[in-house]
Amino acid sequence: MTVEELLVGKEQPFIDMSYFAKPEWAKNAKDSFSGTITLHITELNYPKEKEYYPGENIFPELHLDFVSHNGELIPLIKEKISTRNQLSSYWDVMVGTGKLWYEENDGEWSRASFPLTLTDRWIGTARNCVATFVYKPESISNVCLQCSQETADIDDKGIANINGILSANFQAKQFADSIQIIEQHNLSExxxxxxxxxxxxxxxxxxxxxxxxxxxxxxxxxxxxxxxxxxxxxxxxxxxxxxxxxxxxxxxxxxSVTKSMAGALALMYFEERYEQDVFNELVSDYVPALADHVGWRDVTFSQTLNMVTGTDGGEDAARLLNTLIIAETAEEAINNIAKLGDLLESPGQKFHYATTNLFVLSYALQKYVEEKEGANVNYWDLVHEHVLVPIGAEYFTVLHTIEEDENEAIPILGYGALPTIDEAxxxxxxxxxxxxxxxxxxxxxxxxxxxxxxxxxxxxxxxxxxxxxxxxxxxxxxxxxxxxxxxxxxxxxxxxxxxxxxxxxxxxxxxxxxxxxxxxxxxxxxxxxxxxxxxxx
Known part of the structure; x- marks a missing residue:
């Protein structure tokens, strides 16, 4: 990709990912980088075997703040960026630390690239992308994006290469907390x-x-x-x-790695935090929608985690989709689960795998923690503060419900973890x-x-x-x-x-x-x- 191609926005074929990486022979970038990149809504080149989900081929509008240090391009926001209020795109976004460099024959332009993950709001797939551009102190080119790997649903034709030229603007600025941002980045590294x-x-x-x-x-x-x-x-x-x-x-x-990586993690943390037998608390004491449901009457937190509730969670794709995946709010999901049936066995008698059990656990944990800590305390915030931050996995992300007030969203717990290898x-x-x-x-x-x-x-x-x-x-x-x-x-x-x-x-x-x-x-x-x-x- 030449400077000229990036400046005019020439469409690119799918190319080797090495073209998005800093070459070993590259020199240091001519200029540092500090400011906001605005990426505009763009229709992506997304060859797919089946019809797109609404907005699946649309890249969302993003405002990404970066600073540079020692040749690294550091995003100010490493958490998941929600774009659901835009309505046009299927994707939320996570941005990682990239690189800056200079190549011979690029004149006054330096180069940059950074990793970017596209993730949906319903299942928690991850499309591994890289974006690259050239820049000067006050301007940047268009941004070339390519996604050539993912963890997605192959049964739903989710394996796909994606690329596109994203129209971009740049506003150079110095951030008041840039020193702290760089220090925090270096500490994390x-x-x-x-x-x-x-x-x-x-x-x-x-x-x-x-x-x-x-x-x-x-x-x-x-x-x-x-x-x-x-x-x-x-x-x-x-x-x-x-x-x-x-x-x-x-x-x-x-x-479903999420069930252990997040579900077991959370329940074992609260058992230790409160020095009580949280595992054997009754679900019906904390989930009003299930309080009068015969099958859930004697089910414990532990039995949801262990898939021995004695209830029929509906693990088949159609019921799981209609019960949990397309439900947006926690209340909608838990009311759907309340409509599912029971098995012949009593709680604790027989293993019956059901992803919905983990959402019941999540809902119950939230109510349990509210009783302990207060109505405005989100249990996952406590897990983040007291488990993930201390071990150095502070950007570990799990899928949450979609609430009008995002502060009220709780983890699905049955699926949706998005770790890096270091966090995992x-x-x-x-x-x-x-x-x-x-x-x-x-x-x-x-x-x-x-x-x-x-x-x-x-x-x-x-x-x-x-x-x-x-x-x-x-x-x-x-x-x-x-x-x-x-x-x-x-x-x-x-x-x-x-x-x-x-x-x-x-x-x-x-x-x-x-x-x-x-x-x-x-x-x-x-x-x-x-x-x-x-x-x-």
Whole structure:
């Protein structure tokens, strides 16, 4: 992409992602960058097999504030940017830290690019994009956007390449808090887990070959890594057009991984915070819509998390869509759930997987916390302040209900997590360390130990469910025979299939995928060959 092409807004073909990255041979940018980029509403080039959802091919209008420091392009807002009031676009947006540089023959223009995630408001998919432009002190070119990877619903024809030339304006300005912004950015960067190439330890490419295997496209695995001895070993994340330039900033829509990464996290935090048996509180005491529902009469918070409510949650796609996904407000969703039926079994008797159970837990937690803290306290704000911020995952995002007052929105909890690999690893590490961080017990220790079968309680049998043999506090588990012994693998699992796998060796595996590959045994065995769990068994 030449300066001239970007200035006139020439449409680009889908190109290798390296064109959006700072080349190794590039020089420092001629000018620093500080100000607001306005990206205007644009119809995207979005070849798709089925009809667009309303606004799905429309990029929203955005006002993005950036400052630069040491060659980095730092957004002032790293949280999710809601665009729902615009009505025209399907997408909300998250922006990550990019780069500035200069290339020979670009004259007075410097170059910049930054990672950008498009995410919807109903399921929590993540489209991994990169935007690039050229700039001078007082002006910028059009912005070229390309999205060549995602975690999306392949069954809904969600795999798609997207690109476009976004009309842009720039207002140069100095921000009064720019020093604090840079300091906060540097602090966040310093708290990232060490990250090394997978090739440093996977010398025979055994793990890499698994992450490389093709399913439906040439890049089914958005990201593959494992955490060993507090170090992340990352396989270069591929897109359908080369390597993604900003692997640390890449966000992933993990669907039902949210049940454990956010649902179990929240409930175990409040059990520790209040030093009470929150797990065995009754749902009917906190959810008025379910108070007179026979099936929910004796259901506990714990039983919602463990999928043993004795109610028929309607996990089939049509009922889940009509009950929860297209419901906007919390009240609408909970009233829909109240209309679902019951099973023959009583609460606690039989595993019956239902995403709606996690929303019931979210609603009940909100009412429980209001009783403890006051009507204006949102339970997820407490989780953010007292769990996510301390561990360095302050920008970890989960999907919320859509309320007129966004402050009243609560997490869906059944799906919608959008972590980076660093955030996912820090949350996983908190569980692996029995809920402790830097000597402070954040999550309830005994409940965390129950996840990993380190107490007398072994969870619930799943009745030969194809996803795992046992389920405990929103984590799946099963036995796997390695070359040396049998081990118990415990894992978060989400549609697609997205995995976070805990091994007895204390290694944690991450595989973020949307092309359906439930068979993780070979992956686990290949990691076991690098560090065996057998001496721990």
């Amino acid at each position: 310093s708290r990232r887990l060490p990250m090394h190439p997978l090739s440093e330890i996977d010398l025979n490419n055994e793990v890499a070959d698994y992450f490389e295997k093709m399913i439906f496209t040439n890049a089914p695995t958005s990201l593959g890594a494992f955490l060993m001895d507090s170090t992340l070993y990352l396989h270069p994340p591929k897109t359908r057009h080369g390597l993604y330039p900003y692997p640390s900033e890449m966000r992933h829509g993990l669907y 690893a820090k949350i996983a590490l908190l569980f692996a360390n029995e809920g402790r961080f830097q000597g402070i017990q954040i999550l309830h220790k005994e409940r965390v130990k129950e996840v990993f079968a380190e107490t007398d309680w072994n969870g619930y049998h799943t009745n030969n469910d194809f996803r795992g043999s046992n389920y405990q506090h929103a984590f799946w588990s099963k036995e796997i025979k390695t070359e040396e012994c049998k081990i118990r693998a415990t894992y978060m699992l989400g549609f697609g299939e997205n995995y976070v796998v805990f091994l007895p060796s204390k290694v944690i595996i991450f595989r973020f995928l949307d092309e359906h590959d439930l068979d993780i045994d070979k992956l686990i065995i290949s990691v076991e060959n690098l560090k065996s769990s057998c001496q721990q068994e």
